[in-house]
Amino acid sequence: xxxxxxxxxxxxxxxxxxxxxxxxxxxxxxxxxxxxxxxxxxxxxxxxxxxxxxxxxxxxxxxxxxxxxxxxxxxxxxxxxxxxxxxxxxxxxxxxxxxxxxxxxxxxxxxxxxxxxxxxxxxxxxxxxxxxxxxxxxxxxxxxxxxxxxxxxxxxxxxxxxxxxxxxxxxxxxxxxxxxxxxxxxxxxxxxxxxxxxxxxxxxxxxxxxxxxxxxxxxxxxxxxxxxxxxxxxxxxxxxxxxxxxxxxxxxxxxxxxxxxxxxxxxxxxxxxxxxxxxxxxxxxxxxxxxxxxxxxxxxxxxxxxxxxxxxxxxxxxxxxxxxxxxxx
Numbered sequence: 383x384x385x386x387x388x389x390x391x392x393x394x395x396x397x398x399x400x401x402x403x404x405x406x407x408x409x410x411x412x413x414x415x416x417x418x419x420x421x422x423x424x425x426x427x428x429x430x431x432x433x434x435x436x437x438x439x440x441x442x443x444x445x446x447x448x449x450x451x452x453x454x455x456x457x458x459x460x461x462x463x464x465x466x467x468x469x470x471x472x473x474x475x476x477x478x479x480x481x482x483x484x485x486x487x488x489x490x491x492x493x494x495x496x497x498x499x500x501x502x503x504x505x506x507x508x509x510x511x512x513x514x515x516x517x518x519x520x521x522x523x524x525x526x527x528x529x530x531x532x533x534x535x536x537x538x539x540x541x542x543x544x545x546x547x548x549x550x551x552x553x554x555x556x557x558x559x560x561x562x563x564x565x566x567x568x569x570x571x572x573x574x575x576x577x578x579x580x581x582x583x584x585x586x587x588x589x590x591x592x593x594x595x596x597x598x599x600x601x602x603x604x605x606x607x608x609x610x611x612x613x614x615x616x617x618x619x620x621x622x623x624x625x626x627x628x629x630x631x632x633x634x635x636x637x638x639x640x641x642x643x644x645x646x647x648x649x650x651x652x653x654x655x656x657x658x659x660x661x662x663x664x665x666x667x668x669x670x671x672x673x674x675x676x677x678x679x680x681x682x683x684x685x686x687x688x689x690x691x692x693x694x695x696x697x698x699x700x701x702x703x704x705x706x707x708x709x710x711x
Contacts, residue, residue: 426659428458432474451669505656505657509667518588533560533586536565537584553627554646611643617645651698667701
């Protein structure tokens with residue numbers, strides 16, 4: 383009899399433990415705890431985030447995000463510095479990374495199979511529209527370059543080859559009737575372009591990024607620079623065919639400039655592999671938005687990211703996991 387009672391007790395205790403474990407998992411998931419552990423885990427053990435150059439906002443924000451994912455989910459999350467948007471899109475298509483920061487124009491071209499992409503792809507899904515990337519055209523005060531048209535015949539850094547910077551630099555030049563045959567092209571990233579201006583090796587450079595660009599900010603403190611504006615009417619004309627361009631202004635005193643500088647801007651996109659599980663993408667999206675303050679502390683550009691605007695101007699299909707998160711908000 384005692385043996386039978388003991389057996390019943392042990393079975394009841396085991397059932398209670400199972401129920402407690404299940405209930406604890408649901409509570410942890412709903413509360414969005416950031417302490418990690420089995421109740422907060424991902425199916426994937428690795429979350430590699432492709433960014434851009436080491437000094438750019440993509441890499442700075444991405445590194446903070448990767449650290450957050452590692453802390454919350456106990457996964458191996460890290461960033462991969464790249465030539466930015468085009469390379470990042472190709473890395474996703476080749477299943478070499480899980481997530482990437484990119485410019486919307488490049489994502490749009492990849493999804494549609496236009497420009498440098500030979501065929502449409504269905505391997506890319508979007509988590510969110512992020513913050514605007516401002517086209518920042520910088521020259522020296524004594525270069526003689528005062529307008530966009532003055533770039534003709536000059537030696538210009540247009541970004542790393544096939545980067546998002548280079549894609550939109552080429553598009554904007556062509557929109558003003560200027561081809562690569564009309565200028566001397568240098569394919570330089572942010573830091574290299576700043577060094578080239580400082581050394582007098584180039585006349586101007588495109589540095590398209592969130593504000594402020596660290597390389598350009600440092601350059602402005604050691605060199606008398608001039609920012610080249612883009613007429614809003616020209617931006618609107620170009621946007622008739624390239625709808626991802628919008629007319630915005632670089633605020634006064636961003637780089638010691640006394641007045642705001644009209645320019646073009648392109649929204650950034652956070653993308654993932656389409657075949658990532660819905661649960662994983664749901665959790666990654668949730669953690670991203672719950673840690674916006676931390677991302678903003680890492681780089682000012684993240685202050686323009688908001689949950690309210692995250693679905694505006696999407697250029698790739700919204701991942702079902704991200705859609706599930708938004709539907710709950």
